[in-house]
Amino acid sequence: MTHSSEAGSDGASTRITVSVDAMGGDAGPAEVVAGCLASIRRNPELAIILHGDEAVVGPLVGPHRELQGRVRVAHAEGVVTMDEKPSHVVRGNGKTTSMWSCIESVRSGDAAAAVSCGNTGALMLMSMLRLRKLPGVDRPAIACMWPKRGTHDFNIMLDVGADVRAEPDNLVQYALLGAAYYRNAFQVTRPRVGLLNVGTEDHKGRPEIREAHELLGTMAEIGRYDYVGFVEGGDIPSADVDVIVTDGFTGNVALKTAEGTARLIRDLLREELTASWLSKLAALPSLGAFRRLQKRIDPRRVNGGVFLGLNGTVVKSHGASDATGISAAIKLAFRLAQSRFQDRMSDRLAQVADAVQQDRAARHEAAQGASTKGEA
Amino acid sequence: MTHSSEAGSDGASTRITVSVDAMGGDAGPAEVVAGCLASIRRNPELAIILHGDEAVVGPLVGPHRELQGRVRVAHAEGVVTMDEKPSHVVRGNGKTTSMWSCIESVRSGDAAAAVSCGNTGALMLMSMLRLRKLPGVDRPAIACMWPKRGTHDFNIMLDVGADVRAEPDNLVQYALLGAAYYRNAFQVTRPRVGLLNVGTEDHKGRPEIREAHELLGTMAEIGRYDYVGFVEGGDIPSADVDVIVTDGFTGNVALKTAEGTARLIRDLLREELTASWLSKLAALPSLGAFRRLQKRIDPRRVNGGVFLGLNGTVVKSHGASDATGISAAIKLAFRLAQSRFQDRMSDRLAQVADAVQQDRAARHEAAQGASTKGEA
Incomplete structure (x- = not known):
């Protein structure tokens, strides 16, 4: 991961550059530019490369003097639409799209992280093609944030849609990726990991979940997390867990x-x-409380699925993101780039992948031994 | 399904008897008896057989004169605990338990439907053993209710936990069972069925989901439902669908x-x-609105997972049900027994199972033909 610096502007000697896909979201490029504007105003250390059709994006950026020297438009004609099949996009006009260009900036080191609110499947496929998976990772995952009960902190859950299937090994990788992310994003030394299931008793769930359950316990020490066991749907916002692991479908x-x-x-x-003028009147005094509640459960505030397991940080903003949502996603990308969590994560991953392999080989050998004994 | 009648009491010439498991819930038998009391007071056509340890349940029922002649205690010593593995229960003291006895009353025709707030897995296994599956059903399912957006009506979703896996055939059966249930519980001639997936485009999801997607479209006419295609998690309370089909894990x-x-x-x-005395004061005028909201989203009001696909109606009440929740589950069991939906469902199921088989055979033949042609 590279920290791009742009010298000589506004006294900010070291800026972190985030690459933003201006096209592809449901709300259109004007909303994306508005989100960039909000972020630039709030964060003097931020610079942005904005990818999209110059003819469309240029006139949106131009009028804002605050964006000068902070936001650079990178021209890309093509747009990935929401419903397109990812493999079609890549085989077709993929390389001409703003999404491709957005990821390319991270690959080249011009930007430290990428943000897009476009087609999730296409974004993941392009990210895998261009950034490549980290050593020891079979399947990257998308992590999302979740309000944590009784605090203003968050839990994270992964995978929320990178792949519709997950083998026990993948679930263990998700735990490692999630723990590394949580450790760096929330400054928690030993995140607590839980595995999503239909009950908390050992006999519950599908066979692959029960296998992952065992593996997750075994790998806790080396992965530097505490394994709290099975959690249920109602426990996702629980204060007793930090990282919830599940397959991308569930x-x-x-x-x-x-x-x-x-x-x-x-x-x-x-x-x-x-419902009536009376109830409207009655609600007036509590408007402040409602606004605070609304803010705490606003999906836009926790906007940004982070792609984990790649050589580079990519944040997927909600397809229907407005300026507030996009600004939140840019903030998240900035913070992750700043924490350099990407660098710290990769070493450990390879190490743990080896340990899982060894553990599996040992089990296999033990099972073989037992069956040979049985035959004798 | 039998409508038990008890002549000569309170002028109610034809009563419907519901069999209730007094033990096994988290809240204990006193709460179950309180739920029965509430139901009996509200519904003059209801009679109850209450299963549990006479020494425990008897003294709880005795003091209420209103229950005399309406609630009969059936002695059963054993209790199924919440964490017990279903197969252990059945191999062990299963037949002595209040849960077994509760289902037995439906099997014998003494009661028209059963209600239990005990261990779901054990309840399903016992129900399958004693009531047997309907012809044409491989796997029974549990259906739950869900508030429907913009109305006071409900959607239903199934399976919510009878089995952690579902093949395409099973998902089609769930659609048929769900549509039959919805038709009878909510008087809707052609319920709209949706299949839960991670996106609404045809290429999304696991292969078995895409196969079920095709089958569901083909079977709509014979199953007397309208197939609306894929729905996502956010669509479960949608007003554009009535029955949401998914596997029991998801x-x-x-x-x-x-x-x-x-x-x-x-x-x-x-x-x-x-948060403060000021916000408390401000909230006072809106207390009525909050109570109405609370009532609309109260899980106790929609309490009762219905087991579908068996020769008999079984309602699983939430494990932590209080009197209100148990009373809601009894009401649901009563209403289902009254509608005789069980009888109407079984004929059609066998017919549709045949059609699915024929459809599959035809596809297989077509595929064979195509591959032979290819080889020629």
């Missing part, structure tokens, strides 16, 4: 179910509070 | 995640509204 459904439930409750609350 | 995680999110938001709201 994780994606859980994430979207929680967002959907939060939206439903917000709308029901609004409905009840505005 | 469904269980989604259900518990939603419950956990609702609890989290409730607690955060409470925290914000009681």
Whole structure:
């Protein structure tokens, strides 16, 4: 990971550059530029490379003098649409797209991290193609944040959609990636890892989950995490766990179910509070409390799925992100680049991958020994 | 399904008897008896057989004169504990338990439906052993209710935990079972069925989900449902779908995640509204609105996972159910027994199972033909 510096502007001697895909989100490039503007105003150490059609993005950036010398537009004609199949994109006009260009900036070292609110599958595929997986990682994962009960902190959950399947080995890798991310993002020495299941008893769940359960216990020391065992859907915001590990299918459904439930409750609350002029009047004094609640459960505040397991940091912003959401994703990318967690993570990963292999070989040998004995 | 009648009491000439397991829930038999009392008071057509240790349950029922002639205690010494492995229960003291006895009453025709808040796995295994699966059903499923956006109605989702795996055939069966349940519980002629996935595009998801997607479209006419295609976690409370089909692992995680999110938001709201004496004061005028919201999202109101695909109706009440929750589960069991949906469901199921087989054979033949052609 490279910290790009742009000397001589505004007295900020060392800036961190974040690469931002201006196209592809549902809200359009104007919203992305508004998000960049908000971030640039708030953070003097931030610089941005903005990827997209010059003819579209240029006129959006131009009028803002604050962006001069801080935001550079990198021209890329193509746009990845939301519904396109990732393999089609890559085989087709992939290399001409703003998304490709956005990742390319990280690969070349011009930027320290990338942000896009485009097609998740295409972003992951391009990231894998261009940035490559870290040694010891079979499958990268997407990690999301989750409000933690009783605090203003967060839990993280992964995978929430990089891959629809996960073998026990992959789940262990997710634990390592997640623990490394949590350690660096939240300054917690030994994150507590839990494995998502349909119950907390040992006999519950699918066979591959029970195998991962054993492996996760064995690997805790070397992976520098505490393994708290199985957790259920209701425990994702628990204060007793930091990192929740699951396959990308289950994780994606859980994430979207929680967002959907939060939206439903917000709308029901609004409905009840505005059902009549009397209830509207009654709600007025509590508006401040509602706003604070809204802020605490606002999905935009925890916006940004982080791709873990690659040679480079990529943050996937929500497809429907507005300026607030995009600004939150840029902030996250900046913070991760600043913590250099990428560098620290890679060494340990390879080491743990070896340990898992050895553990497996030892088990296999033990099983062989037992069966030979049985035959004798 | 039998409608038990008890002549000569209180002028209710035809009562429907529900079999209730008094033991095994987290809250204990006193809470179950309180739930029965609430149901009996509200519904003059209801009779109950209460299964449990006479020495424990008898003294709880005795003092309530209203229960005389309406609630009969059936003695069963054994109790299934929450953490016990289902197969252990059945191999061990299974037949002496209140849960077994509770299901036995449905099998014998003494009761029209069963309610238990005990160990889900054990309840399902005993139900399968004693009531047997309906013809055409490989795997029974558990269906739960979900608030429907913009209305006071409900969606249902299944499976939420009967089995951790589901093949495409099973998912189609879940659609049929769910549609039949929805039709009868909510008087909707052609329920709309959606398949839970990580995206709505055709290429998304696991291979078995995509296969089920095709089958569900083909079987819609004969199954008398409208297939709306893939839905995501955020769509579970959608007004555009009635029945959400998924495997029991994903469904269980989604259900518990939603419950956990609702609890989290409730607690955060409470925290914000009681943060200071000023915010407490400000919240007072809106207490009515909060209570109405609380009621609409109260998991106890939608309490009761229904076991579908068996020769008999079994309702699984939440393990931590209090009197309100148990009363809701009894009400659901009563309503299902009254609608005789069980009888109407079974005919059609066998018919559809045949159609799925034929469809599969036809595809297989077509594929064979194509490959032979290719070789020629």
